[in-house]
Amino acid sequence: MAIIARKQAVQQGANVRDQLRAMDDSGVVTAFLNGEERAFSELVERYQTRLLNFIYRTIGDREKAEDLVQEVFIRVYRHLHRFDRSKKFSTWAYTIASNLAKNELRNRSRNPLVLFQTVQKNWQDDDRPLQFEDSTSRPDDMYRKRHLREIVEESVAKLPEHHRNVFILRELEGKSYEEIAEITDCNLGTVKSRLNRARNSFAEIVAPYME
Amino acid sequence: MDCREFCDNHLAFVDDTLAGVELVRMQLHLTECDVCAQHDATIRRSLMLFRNLPRIEPSADFSKRLEIKLHEVKMADAAANHRSSLRFRAGVAVASAVMLAYIGVSLRHVDTPQDLVLPPVVATATTSEVPTSGPAPEMIAAVPAGIPIWTAALFAEQTPAHFASIQLVSAAR
Numbered sequence: 355m356a357i358i359a360r361k362q363a364v365q366q367g368a369n370v371r372d373q374l375r376a377m378d379d380s381g382v383v384t385a386f387l388n389g390e391e392r393a394f395s396e397l398v399e400r401y402q403t404r405l406l407n408f409i410y411r412t413i414g415d416r417e418k419a420e421d422l423v424q425e426v427f428i429r430v431y432r433h434l435h436r437f438d439r440s441k442k443f444s445t446w447a448y449t450i451a452s453n454l455a456k457n458e459l460r461n462r463s464r465n466p467l468v469l470f471q472t473v474q475k476n477w478q479d480d481d482r483p484l485q486f487e488d489s490t491s492r493p494d495d496m497y498r499k500r501h502l503r504e505i506v507e508e509s510v511a512k513l514p515e516h517h518r519n520v521f522i523l524r525e526l527e528g529k530s531y532e533e534i535a536e537i538t539d540c541n542l543g544t545v546k547s548r549l550n551r552a553r554n555s556f557a558e559i560v561a562p563y564m565e
Numbered sequence: 566m567d568c569r570e571f572c573d574n575h576l577a578f579v580d581d582t583l584a585g586v587e588l589v590r591m592q593l594h595l596t597e598c599d600v601c602a603q604h605d606a607t608i609r610r611s612l613m614l615f616r617n618l619p620r621i622e623p624s625a626d627f628s629k630r631l632e633i634k635l636h637e638v639k640m641a642d643a644a645a646n647h648r649s650s651l652r653f654r655a656g657v658a659v660a661s662a663v664m665l666a667y668i669g670v671s672l673r674h675v676d677t678p679q680d681l682v683l684p685p686v687v688a689t690a691t692t693s694e695v696p697t698s699g700p701a702p703e704m705i706a707a708v709p710a711g712i713p714i715w716t717a718a719l720f721a722e723q724t725p726a727h728f729a730s731i732q733l734v735s736a737a738r
Contacts, residue, residue, distance in 0.1 A: 398631065402623050410621055420624060424631050428638055506614050525615055550576045557604075557611040564610055 371396070379443040387435060398427055401444070404527065405451050411522045412455040413462075414511055422454045441536075448529070448537045452519060459515055502563060509559040513552055520545055521552035566594045571601045579608060 374382055374396040382400075386393035405426055410419035429450050437446055513521060519538055523529045529537070535545045571594050577583045578591045595602045 394635075398628070402627065403620065406623055407620050411618075416621065420627060423623070424627075424634055427631055428634055431635055431638065432642075502614070503618065506618060510615065525612055526618075546576055553576070553579070553608055553612065556615065557607045560611040560614060561607050564607070564614070 380439065383434065383437065383439065383443055394431060397430065397443075401447055402427075405447065408448065408522060408527055409451055409455050411510060411526060412452075412515075412519060413458050414507075418458060422451070422458060425454055426451045442533070445533050445536050448523070448527070448533075449539075452523075452537050455519070456515070505563045506560060509556055512559055513555055517548050517552035517555065520548045521556065524549055566590045568594075568598060568601055571598070572604075575605070575608070578605075579612070 370390070370392055374385060374390075374393055377385065377396075379397070379400070382393045382396050386397070402423060405423045406419055409422050410416055413419060413422070426447060430447060437443070510518060510521070516538070520534055523534045523537060524531075531542055531545050531549075534540075534549075535542050538545065540548075571591060574583060574587060574591060578588070583591065595605060
């Protein structure tokens, strides 16, 4: 009897997870606010990788980026009841992430011992994944591609912070101008201008290595 | 279209948000201007490189660590709620104690017998005049003289007031 009850509970849990997976963000948020704790796990699953990449590309430190993503989720958990549900959840989550990344860079600029490129280089040297390389490539091709990847990452790091933020949100996360304006708390004109400058600067830095 | 206009519209051109006519003009300029064509190619290639950067994945213990942190947050929130609830209860207890003390003090003052100082009672007579409904004095004077009452009343009305008294004085002589 107990085994049957347990099986039914597991089945119900799986059904709930499937239902949550099928919902849009707004539905998942509503479910969480109605007391469904599993809805929060669904939000984490949807956003952890995206937020991690966004923060990592902004600050260049993988470990710190993970800590900051955790902080984003803690803030979301604590303040979700205050979230304006007429707006997009993703925009809100990215706004929190963007602010945390900005604070991290500000703290770092006060402490010149930790620099963006140093942190990024250290991580790359130690345990970088080889995803950028194709396993079927020849070794010299692999080297060239890895080198190019480093150049690209360094070029992003060279962009001014407010340009880099907009650039990553647009090119990596695929956000619309309007969403970027909301996340970065700028007007649409500023977003377009920053994005245009960021693209030009980035291309200028990378161009010599693309020949 | 000149190169300046091309550069101004290049953001929208790359993002495919230009209107049809503008798009055709931009494409036409690309075929005419090698510098702008080179610029466009560089931008697009560099963006492609950036977009193809490998995406990193959260570490294996990411979820576990988050779970632990969330648990800590829940505990901290629960403790904070408990503390504020205790604080509220303590506040209510103190307020009740103060209220009870006040009531006690008030009741003690009520129980203590005190000499009542009341204003003195003063009796005053009403000044209103009671209308006299009895017979006139002339009529009363006439009664011992043996005159019937109704005639005496007539006399009393028609004769001068001192008439009866003069008669009485002369009868006494």
